[in-house]
Amino acid sequence: MKRVIVGLSGASGVVYGIRLLEVLKGIAEVETHLIVSKGAEITLRLETETSLAAVRALADVVHEHGNLAASISSGSFRACGMVVVPCSMKSLAQIALSLGDNLLSRAADVTLKERRKLVLVPRESPLHLGHLRHMTAVTEMGAIILPPAPSFYHGPQTIMDLVDQTLGKVLDQFEIEHHLFRRWGGDAA
Numbered sequence: 001m002k003r004v005i006v007g008l009s010g011a012s013g014v015v016y017g018i019r020l021l022e023v024l025k026g027i028a029e030v031e032t033h034l035i036v037s038k039g040a041e042i043t044l045r046l047e048t049e050t051s052l053a054a055v056r057a058l059a060d061v062v063h064e065h066g067n068l069a070a071s072i073s074s075g076s077f078r079a080c081g082m083v084v085v086p087c088s089m090k091s092l093a094q095i096a097l098s099l100g101d102n103l104l105s106r107a108a109d110v111t112l113k114e115r116r117k118l119v120l121v122p123r124e125s126p127l128h129l130g131h132l133r134h135m136t137a138v139t140e141m142g143a144i145i146l147p148p149a150p151s152f153y154h155g156p157q158t159i160m161d162l163v164d165q166t167l168g169k170v171l172d173q174f175e176i177e178h179h180l181f182r183r184w185g186g187d188a189a
């Protein structure tokens with residue numbers, strides 16, 4: 001069983017987080033632990049017709065953003081890693097500075113300190129030097145910055161093809177099998 005912590009923060013593109021939860025729900029050997037920030041609740045309302053309750057129902061376990069006593073707040077709770085998707089510049093900064101003042105940044109900090117996989121899918125454009133410095137800092141600490149920057153040689157037809165291509169790259173980081181995009185050179189290892 002792979003436990004994956006999924007953090008949804010308030011950058012545009014909450015659809016990435018929803019779709020990731022949908023995909024992971026279909027994989028029996030993955031247990032998802034979800035944190036939804038207040039910012040993500042707002043983008044969910046503005047960008048989708050999906051209710052918060054429906055998003056929460058996609059996860060195996062839901063943790064409140066303010067609950068610093070949650071299981072995933074401790075390194076003794078076993079998880080294979082965490083993905084923040086989409087990752088706002090605020091959540092990125094909180095992680096870069098190890099603030100740990102909400103469960104999303106605390107769980108990310110724990111993931112880093114335990115040397116587990118932390119994948120951040122940042123969404124902002126253009127980027128100023130502060131954003132870039134935070135990305136450098138988290139990369140130096142072991143996180144993976146995985147921007148939603150799809151390739152076009154897969155021949156995407158729909159927006160969801162673009163979303164799936166990025167999420168396939170996320171799942172690759174956790175070595176979770178998927179068919180979200182066709183691999184260059186075929187699917188064989």
Ligand SMILES: Cc1cc2nc3c(=O)[nH]c(=O)nc-3n(C[C@H](O)[C@H](O)[C@H](O)COP(=O)(O)O)c2cc1C
Binds near residue numbers: 012
């Ligand atoms: C519709 C909407 C779109 C936003 N898009 C972005 C974005 O793409 N990137 C970003 O860093 N912040 C974006 N924000 C701002 C964040 O939601 C805001 O900074 C929030 O405080 C982030 O907090 P959180 O990381 O705890 O969710 C957006 C806000 C709204 C309402």
